[in-house]
Amino acid sequence: MRCVDASQLLKGVLDLAVLAVLRDGDGYGYDVLRRLRTAGLDEIGDASVYGTLRRLFQAGYLTTYVVPSEAGPHRKYYALNAAGRDQLARSVKTWRGFAQTMDDLIADQGVAA
Amino acid sequence: MTDDSGWTGTRDRTAEVAEYLAAVREELSDLAPSERDDLLEDLSAHLTEVAAEDPTPLRERLGPPAGYAAELRAATGPAGRAAGGAGLAARWERLQGDLRRLDVRTGPLLGYPRASEFGRLLVPAWWVLRGYLAAMLVVAVLDRQGGLGLLPRLGGSTLVGLVLLAAAVAGSVWLARRFTDLTRWQRRSLHLASAFLVLFGLAAFVDVDAARQSGSGTVTRYVSGNPFEDVQDIYVVDGDGRLLTGVTLLDQHGRPLSIGWADCAEVRVRFGEPVPTYPRCPEDALPWLATAAPDPASDPTPTPGGTPTPAATPAGAPTSAADPTPTPTSQPAPTPTPTSR
Numbered sequence: 001m002r003c004v005d006a007s008q009l010l011k012g013v014l015d016l017a018v019l020a021v022l023r024d025g026d027g028y029g030y031d032v033l034r035r036l037r038t039a040g041l042d043e044i045g046d047a048s049v050y051g052t053l054r055r056l057f058q059a060g061y062l063t064t065y066v067v068p069s070e071a072g073p074h075r076k077y078y079a080l081n082a083a084g085r086d087q088l089a090r091s092v093k094t095w096r097g098f099a100q101t102m103d104d105l106i107a108d109q110g111v112a113a
Numbered sequence: 114m115t116d117d118s119g120w121t122g123t124r125d126r127t128a129e130v131a132e133y134l135a136a137v138r139e140e141l142s143d144l145a146p147s148e149r150d151d152l153l154e155d156l157s158a159h160l161t162e163v164a165a166e167d168p169t170p171l172r173e174r175l176g177p178p179a180g181y182a183a184e185l186r187a188a189t190g191p192a193g194r195a196a197g198g199a200g201l202a203a204r205w206e207r208l209q210g211d212l213r214r215l216d217v218r219t220g221p222l223l224g225y226p227r228a229s230e231f232g233r234l235l236v237p238a239w240w241v242l243r244g245y246l247a248a249m250l251v252v253a254v255l256d257r258q259g260g261l262g263l264l265p266r267l268g269g270s271t272l273v274g275l276v277l278l279a280a281a282v283a284g285s286v287w288l289a290r291r292f293t294d295l296t297r298w299q300r301r302s303l304h305l306a307s308a309f310l311v312l313f314g315l316a317a318f319v320d321v322d323a324a325r326q327s328g329s330g331t332v333t334r335y336v337s338g339n340p341f342e343d344v345q346d347i348y349v350v351d352g353d354g355r356l357l358t359g360v361t362l363l364d365q366h367g368r369p370l371s372i373g374w375a376d377c378a379e380v381r382v383r384f385g386e387p388v389p390t391y392p393r394c395p396e397d398a399l400p401w402l403a404t405a406a407p408d409p410a411s412d413p414t415p416t417p418g419g420t421p422t423p424a425a426t427p428a429g430a431p432t433s434a435a436d437p438t439p440t441p442t443s444q445p446a447p448t449p450t451p452t453s454r
Contacts, residue, residue, distance in 0.1 A: 014188060029159045030166045046174075047181045050159050051188030054152065059206070072165035076158055 006043045016095055017041060018052045019061070019080065019088040028067075028075040029053060053078055061087050126164040133160060133171045133178055140182030152189055240289045244282030246310040249317060251277060261317055341372050347391040360391045 010017070021027065021035045033049045056062050061084030066074050080088065134157050141149045160171065167174055175181050220227040252265040252274060265274035288303060295303065349357045362370040 011187065028162060029155075030162045034166075045176075045181075045184045046163060047184035048188040050156065051152075051185045054155065055189050058151075060204075069165075073158065073161040075162060076155060 010041065010043055010048075013095065014044075014048055014052045015056060016088070016091040017044075018049065018056060019084060019091060022062070022078060022080045022084070023088060026065075026077045026079040028077050031075075032078070056084065059087075127161070129171055130157060130160045130164055133175070133181075136178030137182045137185070140179050141186070152185065237286070237289075240286045241282050242314075243307055243310055244285035245278060246314045247285060248274070248278040248281035250310065250313050251281070253313075253317070261321060263321065344372055346393050346397065347372060349391055356392070356395070358390075358392065358395050362391060 017036055017039075018032060021032055021039070024035075027035060029050055030046075032053065033044065033046055036044050036049065053062070057064060057078065061081065062078045063081050065077050065079070067077055068074050134153070137156065138149065138153055141152065144152070163174065164171060172178075216227045216229050220230065222228075223231045225231045248265045249261065252267060253261055256267050264271060265278050267273040267277060292300065292303070347360075347362070349360045351357055362372070364370055
């Protein structure tokens with residue numbers, strides 16, 4: 001029985017995942033998706049990444065610039081700005097606390113069972 | 114997509130991208146046009162990127178447009194709807210969050226879960242107030258003769274004013290009830306007009322308040338119109354600049370005047386009433402007066418030469434040298450009421 005859907009879990013931490021990827025280096029939409037998948041987030045969808053990038057940009061956490069490509073279309077790169085780095089730091093803190101709590105909880109359950 | 118010459122299969126993929134994009138747009142047709150355009154602003158470029166990276170057809174690679182649209186909707190969330198400048202939007206959202214927290218925190222102080230719930234109860238009261246302010250504005254514009262009072266008054270008639278007030282209040286409430294039926298521009302102008310009424314109301318309030326303040330000030334001046342109000346004592350000086358003491362002031366009917374309120378005064382009783390003599394406090398006399406008025410009794414050579422000098426006293430009283438009393442005439446002659454103290 002599949003208890004937890006990974007894509008459901010992913011929804012809550014998509015912002016954090018995208019921000020973390022962009023901390024390692026600027027990226028365009030498809031590139032961000034590829035890096036997330038390479039990192040192991042296979043369930044992630046293209047629309048989710050595109051939508052998240054749009055939302056983070058509109059929230060003021062990202063800047064963009066366009067790089068012409070010889071072999072294809074222009075690529076719109078996204079980069080973290082100061083607000084984005086702040087947001088990332090806050091999200092990391094929240095995530096760590098949450099993950100710790102969940103770990104403890106699960107460990108207790110394991111002992112009880 | 115102008116420099117895609119070196120890119121194989123461009124035309125097909127461009128058409129494919131456009132077709133997929135149109136399908137996604139169709140799926141999002143329930144959104145407001147501005148919101149949808151905002152969401153899809155970069156999607157064409159993004160899909161082109163995807164198509165360039167991966168030869169798989171988009172429908173296969175990304176799934177059906179309906180699923181893509183649903184995922185997009187979920188990923189964009191409510192924050193995606195915040196239009197406008199990026200930094201500004203973020204700040205606005207933070208401000209809204211702060212206000213919500215403040216709302217919840219201050220609510221219990223008023224006995225409500227949220228302060229805004231208490232505020233909502235007051236909204237109808239605002240509609241009535243807005244009607245009143247509108248009536249007052251009409252009066253202020255039409256009726257220029259009288260100053261603005263607290264009740265609307267047109268052409269001096271309170272009745273007309275009250276009818277106007279009732280109509281304005283009813284109109285304000287009616288407008289508020291119909292607010293949802295109004296077009297965007299009508300709403301905006303209603304908000305503008307309301308804001309103007311608030312400004313007008315504040316200005317009129319300050320005006321009326323100031324008028325009342327200065328009004329009561331006039332009354333105070335009228336009551337205390339006595340020009341001698343701050344006179345404390347009176348110094349009577351003769352033609353030579355000498356201070357006269359023990360002076361009684363009488364009016365044209367011979368009634369003694371009582372002016373001033375020095376508390377050191379010694380009061381003589383005449384006609385059954387206390388009558389002051391002036392100066393009430395000779396020891397407090399102005400310094401320059403004191404020096405200009407030498408005490409005639411101690412000065413052996415006073416200016417009025419005709420007065421008997423104290424030197425004459427011993428000669429006039431050879432039998433009782435020890436008695437100095439028979440020198441009552443040592444007072445200066447010009448004194449009108451030579452009552453020595």
